[in-house]
Amino acid sequence: MEAFEILFQASFWVAAIRIASPLIFATMGELVCERAGVLNLGIEGIMVAGAFAGWMTVYLGGDLWFGVVVAALAGALFGLLHGVLTVPFGLSQHVVGIGVTLFATAITYFTYRVALPQVTSPPKIVSMQPLPIPGLSSIPVVGEALFSQTPLTYLAFLAVGVVAWVMYRTPLGLALRAVGENPAAVEAQGISVSAMRVGAVMAGSALMAVGGSFLTLSAFNSFFFEMVNGRGWVCIALVVFGSWRPGKALLGAILFAAFDAYQIRLQSVTGGLVPYQFFLMLPYILSIAALILVARRATYPKALMIPYQKGER
């Protein structure tokens, strides 16, 4: 029964929303890329780079929000690399994505070691503190979970709104969705498919990097290796699970995070009866299960992973 009561604890939902925040940013980033027709497997490495760039900025004396901006810029830079190689050069998005992940991760670890050669335990910064929203945060459970988080979590939810609004309510969004479905039609309108796609990958990668920076600037207060630990790959599954729609993807991210928070608490309730590794693997298995569940009705953007060349059909 204890296992069931967890679901009614405010602290559980607070943790769930906190765990969801980086996933929300990165899922929105991947979604923007994929709606424009580019699979971005650089996500895992870009999150690592974002986590480090944000943390390093603050560690060197920068403001927390400046750290977020630097992370976004770093992400956009890796996005530019990915975008140029996959869009105008038309290289395999699988290979380039893995390459960008390896490159971003390696350069991050190298820089960390060069910048801090002597440290044995990761140095700490003063990370973001919860900012309860007056009034709203005093609603039981829901208020605590949603309205007493750090500002970066609020920004994550705002990002979903902005992505959804741009995508469905602006000409830019229409063009973005169209380059992922029918690039030739976009070109016929006089819009450059290459520019749209590279731009989308840069914007999406910036979001991924901000997601990474949430880990070092809000969830924890230091940078350590392996801290992203497959979250990027999970986000790719979340985009599929959310059928490439921001709202559904947000729901998926929260569901996933709730599950993750739940398995951590379940571990202590079951008291070592089940080996801890099985709890830790649940989120990954859940992601695979979710993919299987939605596979039959998944409607991929029609031009996903198909390079576009002007004048070709």
Added chain:
Amino acid sequence: MRLEPRTDATLATTLAYPAAAFVLTLLVAAFLALIAGANPFAVLFQVLKGAAGSQFALLETLTRATPLIFTGLSIAVAFRAKLWNIGAEAQLYAGAVATVLLGTGLLPLPAPLLIPLLMLAAVLGGALLLLGPAALKIRLGVDEVVTTLLLNFVILLVVSYLLEGPLKDPMGMGWPQSKRVIADAQLPRLIQGKRLHFGFVLALASAVAVWLIMTRTTLGYAMRAVGANPQAARFSGIPVNRVLVWTALLAGGLAGLAGFSEVAGLKGNLTLDLSSNYGMSGIVVAMLAMLHPLGVVVSAVFVAGVFVGADAMSRAAGVPSYIADVMVATALLTMVTAIMLSRHRVRWR
């Protein structure tokens, strides 16, 4: 800009771009060495010396290349048929688990019987692990990239559980490690007292075997056809799904052999750091070889040399050995770009 297939490709253009990619990789490394406050030339020289400057260095490079040849071949086979297997790491561990399960005393057989049996078990372990994602792709259309990626994490946790539970070595002082395989399960060393083992010979033999399969058999032809254009392959009567299943079994099996070779040839037991990311590096190895099975041997030795050389350099010059990871990733990105440019002409307008 647009790309047009080159009609005027000469030997010079085919070689110039990859050469430029190589130089660019060295430049990136030199730049990083500068940032780290070291002399770039000295650093690059020490990497070279650490990789091939002595008999010890050379043998160490070949030892490190052994698992990379297996995982590189695994990726080359899978990617040739456009089966995007990013889970060679997990398949390697599946092969290692199979080796340890049967090789630590369960089968008290003489070496000539035991070693082939263990190889078969490792192949099956890796193959079956990739069969799952392949079946999901074929039957339900589940993207194999994400499933194979996520399985890496699942399998590592399974291995962690096994090493702390059923497979834990009671004499291991509490470390999460398995018992050592029995003497009859161990691959002989190629040179007395050195680390290079018979697994390297197996890797070379596998490269030749994969090359023969890809170029001389119907299956190899079908795999290349499916990779080039699945629709066209289907229309011409190739059983695409069956070919993908065979591709998965072959690719998974090769990665499983990497696990067998590391356990039976080098480490003797299973630990959580059996593989230093050989699965992911296998992707680089395969791409640098342009998915050619024999080329995989060359690029595996190159990638292994960078890692081994950088380790030695790092001890001497104090530049972080992560410079090797950057070099390898840069080589991957610049080389795929170079190969594309050597085949296409860029028109600006």
